[in-house]
Amino acid sequence: MIDALLGELGRRLTDRWLTRAVGPGLLWCAIAAYAIAPARRSTFDVHGAVLAAAKGLDHLIHQVSLGVVCGLLTVAVAAAAAAVATGAGALARFVWLGRWPGPSRPLATLLTTRRRAAAERRLAARRRALPAVYLPDRPTWIADRIRLTEDRVAAQYGLRLGLIWPRLWLLLAPEDRIHVTQARDRFDRSGDVAGWALLYAVLALWWWPAVLAGVLLAVIAWWRARTSAALFADVVEATVDLRHRALVTELGFAVAPGHPLDPATADAINDLLHKGGSGYEQVPSLPVPQPVPPSAPPPAPPSAPKESRASPVEPRTQEA
Structure with missing residues (x-):
C-alpha cells in the first residue's frame, strides 16, 4: 500500500x-x-x-x-x-x-525475528507493554x-x-x-x-x-x-x-463535526476506492441533514353553527 x-x-x-x-x-x-x-x-x-x-x-x-x-x-x-x-x-x-524478495527473504525473516526479540527484551526490562502492531515487523x-x-x-x-x-x-x-x-x-x-x-x-x-x-x-x-x-x-x-x-x-459520505469517522463508513470508502475488491459491502452515502424551514400553523377546524334561541315572549295572535 x-x-x-x-x-x-x-x-x-x-x-x-x-x-x-x-x-x-x-x-x-x-x-x-x-x-x-x-x-x-x-x-x-x-x-x-x-x-x-x-x-x-x-x-x-x-x-x-x-x-x-x-x-x-x-x-x-x-x-x-x-x-x-x-x-x-x-x-x-x-x-x-x-523489500527483500527471493533469496533474501530468509535473511529478512531472521533480522525481523531478532529485532522483534530485542524490542520485547527492552520492554520487559522497563516493565512496559505495547500493542503487537508497534513491535518490529520488518527487517x-x-x-x-x-x-x-x-x-x-x-x-x-x-x-x-x-x-x-x-x-x-x-x-x-x-x-x-x-x-x-x-x-x-x-x-x-x-x-x-x-x-x-x-x-x-x-x-x-x-x-x-x-x-x-x-x-x-x-x-x-x-x-x-x-x-x-x-x-x-x-x-x-x-x-x-x-x-x-x-x-x-x-466522496459523498457524511461525517459529523467533532465525531470520529464511523467504521461502517470507513469500510464503505475502502470498498469504493478498491472498486469492490475489499470484501466489504458498500453502504449508500448518508445524506447530510438539512434544516427544516418553519411551516405555517395548520388552519383551525370549522366551528359548529350556532343554534338560534326562541324568544321567551310568544307573539300575540290576531283575532278574526
Whole structure:
C-alpha cells in the first residue's frame, strides 16, 4: 500500500536529478583522476598531482578543440558516475524499505525475528507493554517506521492509506504538497549519498584513503535516511489527520463535526476506492441533514353553527 504513496511522489522528483548530480559527479571525477594519476609518487603527493594537472591545462590551452573534447568527456563521465550513484542509491532505499524478495527473504525473516526479540527484551526490562502492531515487523527500522504510518491510520480511522492517498493528494493545496515533497526529497537524497559512498569505496582499489570517504558518506547516508524517513512518515500522517474529512465529504459520505469517522463508513470508502475488491459491502452515502424551514400553523377546524334561541315572549295572535 505504501508503494503507491512513494511511487507517486518519486515521479515528481525526477526533474531535479541533473541539477543535484553534476556537482558531486565532477568532484568524484577530480578525486578519481588523483587516485589513478601516474604522476602521483605517494599516497598524499598533492604537489605532484597539481603539477601534472597544470601541465595538462597548458597543453589544452593551445589546442582548443582538444580542450572542448576533454571538457565534454569530463561532463559525460560525471553524468555517468551520477547515474551509477543514483542507481546504487535506489538499491539502498530498496534495502532500507525492507523489500527483500527471493533469496533474501530468509535473511529478512531472521533480522525481523531478532529485532522483534530485542524490542520485547527492552520492554520487559522497563516493565512496559505495547500493542503487537508497534513491535518490529520488518527487517529494518526505516521499513517499520513507514509501515507503522499505514497501521496507525488504519487503527485510528479505518482507512487504507494506499487507497486514499492518491485522492487526498489531489485535494491538497500547493503549499501543503510542498511539505510532503520536501520530506520525500530528503529521503531520496540520503539514498544518493549512499550511492556515492559506494563509488568512493571503489576508488580504494587505487587510493586507499578513498575508503575513509566511503565509510563517512555511508554513515551520513544512514543517519539522514532514518531522520528523513521519520519526518516523511510524520508529515504524511499529519496530512491524513487534517484532510481526511475533506476527502470523505468529497466522496459523498457524511461525517459529523467533532465525531470520529464511523467504521461502517470507513469500510464503505475502502470498498469504493478498491472498486469492490475489499470484501466489504458498500453502504449508500448518508445524506447530510438539512434544516427544516418553519411551516405555517395548520388552519383551525370549522366551528359548529350556532343554534338560534326562541324568544321567551310568544307573539300575540290576531283575532278574526
